[in-house]
Amino acid sequence: MAARLVVSRWAAAPVAARAGPLVTCRRWSGAAADTVYDVVVSGGGLVGAAMACALGYDIHFRDKKILLIEAGPKKVLEKLSETYSNRVSSISPGSATLLSSFGAWDHICNMRYRAFRRMQVWDACSEALIMFDKDNLDDMGYIVENDVIMHALTKQLEAVSDRVTVLYRSKAVSYTWPCPFLMADSSPWVQITLGDGSTLQTKLLIGADGHNSGVRQAAGIPNVSWNYDQSAVVATLHLSEATENNVAWQRFLPSGPIALLPLSDTLSSLVWSTSHEHAAELVRMDEEQFVDAVNSAFWSDANHTDFVDSAGSLLQHALALLRPTKVSARQLPPSVARVDAKSRVLFPLGWGHAAEYVRPRVALIGDAAHRVHPLAGQGVNMGFGDISSLAHHLSSAAFNGRDLGSMSHLTGYETERQRHNTALLAATDLLKRLYSTRATPLVLLRTWGLQATNAVSPLKGQIMAFASK
């Protein structure tokens, strides 16, 4: 009976545009049964843990109860291992600011990270290249292992354990959404059932559970997504000789981009996106062959065609006439000597964007809201950007005494982030498709485009600023 009542009123509700799946509203059986949390973050990865930290350290959340639910075990890193982990992230300056706002960046600095000052991106099918750097060679970004970030976040969470409770090895199994209006006996909070059968209630549920987000599916939020026909291979590489190693290299091959990210003077991390078959082959082949494949991917000119080369140099001369300043010659990345044993892993790539980031009492952040190709190194940075925006909105809402699950400030977060993320997602998808082909017209187009962009410094500055947020 309660379900039918819900159906009839759903039709009349003015928020019918966001009508989700019809579930019976839970009968309120009194506060003694469940604790009512103010915020529950579902998913304890990089983005989820950082969200819990950001709220835990927020001054207006001192009186609130926050819970973080993580399906995996607690990762304790007593001692930093000698070998570097093969999963690394490129952290933009904006993300570094967020991490330092709750003290995690200090832990990272005490462990290890690598700053890079220049980024060279060039094409395999022509001589065109683009070089990004800041005017006074400031740090453009940081390469940090995911384990190191996770350890720093865990340490910070432990420091605020009076406000933030973390449940490890717990998975949320089902969610019950509140009715959009106050019915006689129904609870206005979101109810979460965990794997061990216990239930809890929350005023705001934040979904940070990755690109197969359970929160997003349970809320019925439509998601536009597709799988790329590419997988990424990651590995830790030893360079032939120690260099200053503060440059990030990326080359667009027709099969996919290959990137070399600095980890230390002698070590770099590889991210090579290529077709599924080639990726499987790369992981399977022995180390010598793998190293040769990497070196030739960076150095070989096999894909050049004379036509495109001459067209490219034509534009290059024209630009040199207009701006006879520096003409950046193509620099070659360091050569690779060997690869760390057992550090080769592959994972599939895809693109995804949730149609809505928020619903009443629900918000999505990180990969649950958007999933992107690693060619721009923006995946986790977009997630951290979501955290800054949402934490800012929630903080001012808490200081105004507002109900945390109220749509008024959640839609503010959604608007702000959708504007930023949509542009970046569209741009990375466009780049990926543009550079996946060998067809001459497109190669010509992208060659000239890249050279022109490289020549216009303000434009490059804008791109860097957008990506650093």
Add this chain to the structure above:
Amino acid sequence: MGAMAGAMLIGSQEPGASSWSPMRVQGPSTWDILHCFLGPQQRAGLEEELPGIEPDGHMGCQRHRQRINQFKYKAGIISHLQKRNWIVIIKDVNQPDWTLQIKPWIFNKYRTIWSRSYGVTFSCLNRIKRPPWMRLYSTSQTTIDSSEVKTFQALAHKWWDEQGVYAPLHSMNDLRVPFIRDNLLKAVDDHQPGKPLSGMKILDVGCGGGLLAEPLGRLGASVIGIDPVDENIKTAHHHKSFDPVLDKRLEYRACSLEEIAEETIETFDAVIASEVVEHVIDLETFIQCCCQVLKPGGSLFITTINKTQLSYALGIVFSEQIAGIVPKGTHTWEKFVSPEKLESILESNVYHFKL
């Protein structure tokens, strides 16, 4: 009726006295007196019943029994009194004027009602339970407007629909809560982050469904919300019952300001009358009661719509009639209060205040 003008009756009663004092009505004839009762009256007539023969035998009663019988009139405010108020009209044959005596026989609620009708002032006197040092105020019923109560009763269950009829009040919270919070924080030196208003006691007059009380409760204050409409209090109570933290900090009562004023003198750090003063009848009394319950140094917050041409155009014509943002009949422009009027009332009642 002009002859009636200037006939002043004094009705002052020592508290504790159980009897009534006779009043003199100066007028030419009984008929005129009764006529003035019959005519359209501003406040109240008097409900009358005829006594039997009084032991002390007032002739007037007997003689004019029929006359009085013929003219029934209803009491507005007195209906809340016990019904058996005897009215005796005495004509002293030696004296040219009439004496109107009202004998309350059975009563358990006492109040004073002043009523003016065509220049004739008479008062039903009752025993009033109040401390002697207080001036005689008109008590309950005179600041609450019953027509307003009816309007809000109909909308009592819609308070918490953020896109419904009360959407403007919900969005006004974005202005009201920071305003109140910042001003209250100025008065204290240090406060706990996370619960900036903790330790403060706030009275929310006309709290409705608790729209303003809940944000203040979340900021740490203990709030008592009062509203004359029972259904509003029920809605507010129901809404806060789901949140264990708010349940403890908020308290709602269905009563009027005057009723709570007597118990809670000088107990509140802040009194908030937000979007209320344009719905009350007696603004002076209202403000006086508000000031009564405030601690010395406490703050009184009043938000209301200004009485200007623009407020008529936007607040009544556009909002109610054209766009339907606010239900029709919620506001009457005549009852809007301008800041100057508020200031003058405050000046006359409170001897020291800072705006």
